């Protein structure tokens with residue numbers, strides 16, 4: 001169901017009116033440090049999430065949060081192009097980042113809209129869009145990351161429900177999540193392991209769910225281990241069909257990879273390197289200028305790739321096309337952090353407490369290592385593109 005068609009430009013005006021009344025426009029030539037500064041402040045990670053939730057709620061109240069979602073599930077019933085307008089406009093303002101809500105608003109939302117029953121959609125989507133409920137992704141395990149099919153978390157049938165036992169790891173924002181997209185093995189005897197996996201919605205408040213935060217290389221605590229001991233779920237929590245979770249999860253992962261912009265877009269990364277060069281008085285350095293141009297071009301190309309993915313023309317619309325986005329986005333993020341450190345020189349290696357530039361440069365260099373891993377490592381993306389898109393021989397199993 002959709003409301004009466006709204007022209008994209010009219011929608012853009014609506015978005016601008018909303019943002020104008022709340023946030024100043026960002027100076028297009030100034031480096032955007034809001035995210036970096038918040039995340040480097042003690043307690044900043046919580047603040048980062050709180051700010052995102054507050055913005056998402058205000059957007060939802062104004063009818064702008066999920067333009068592409070059907071009206072009956074809390075959206076406007078418009079198109080992905082309308083939703084993209086919101087993302088574009090948000091980058092023009094000094095507004096909080098919605099990145100901490102990415103798992104819910106990108107992965108869970110797309111998975112639910114594609115594979116859930118109408119009843120499940122009505123139950124879960126509206127509060128997700130209003131940021132009243134947070135989501136996490138419970139796929140990876142200690143011995144099942146790239147090789148997700150090796151997962152050991154088991155869900156065993158009992159009457160009309162299931163009892164789940166196992167352990168998940170690297171579960172981003174799980175300590176704040178109300179629900180998780182859980183992958184579990186429901187048929188260990190299936191001919192192919194993929195045919196024995198089911199996806200469930202896990203209520204994170206269920207008895208037997210224990211979440212333990214993990215500290216990452218930068219001191220942040222957004223990662224968690226999740227232990228599941230005799231956790232009960234019912235058939236109403238199954239997304240898609242029993243033993244068809246692998247197919248459902250491939251859609252989730254495709255969406256995760258294609259949505260990977262890594263904080264890039266709208267020239268943010270280009271501004272970041274220009275800001276670093278200006279601060280170090282190296283804007284006239286020919287080599288630095290060349291490398292800045294490289295980052296700016298790669299960022300622009302990433303945006304074009306995203307447009308082509310959205311209109312279905314990337315890799316001829318192949319489902320593995322999201323891997324291209326992931327490779328391009330992850331590489332850009334890391335390249336940008338390395339350039340900022342090279343420009344900053346010694347100050348990115350040894351900095352005083354008051355030197356925020358050095359601190360952020362060094363922090364970014366460590367933090368962006370994740371870009372090659374999260375959502376599937378770059379090696380795995382290359383395998384997928386080689387085998388599925390280019391048709392090269394499959395790697396030996």
Ligand SMILES: Cc1cc2nc3c(=O)[nH]c(=O)nc-3n(C[C@H](O)[C@H](O)[C@H](O)COP(=O)(O)OP(=O)(O)OC[C@H]3O[C@@H](n4cnc5c(N)ncnc54)[C@H](O)[C@@H]3O)c2cc1C
Pocket residue numbers: 136137138139140141142143144145146147169170171172173370371373374375376377378379380383
């Ligand atoms: C920031 C961040 C957030 C994350 N958030 C979540 C989350 O919310 N939920 C979740 O479920 N998971 C999450 N993850 C986990 C992520 O999906 C896994 O880390 C990733 O899939 C890799 O798995 P692994 O860590 O087990 O590494 P492994 O699979 O053990 O890989 C180790 C190394 O071997 C290489 N390798 C493995 N197999 C092959 C192969 N066939 N060919 C070539 N090279 C290979 C890999 O490329 C890698 O370099 C997150 C990870 C990060 C970094």
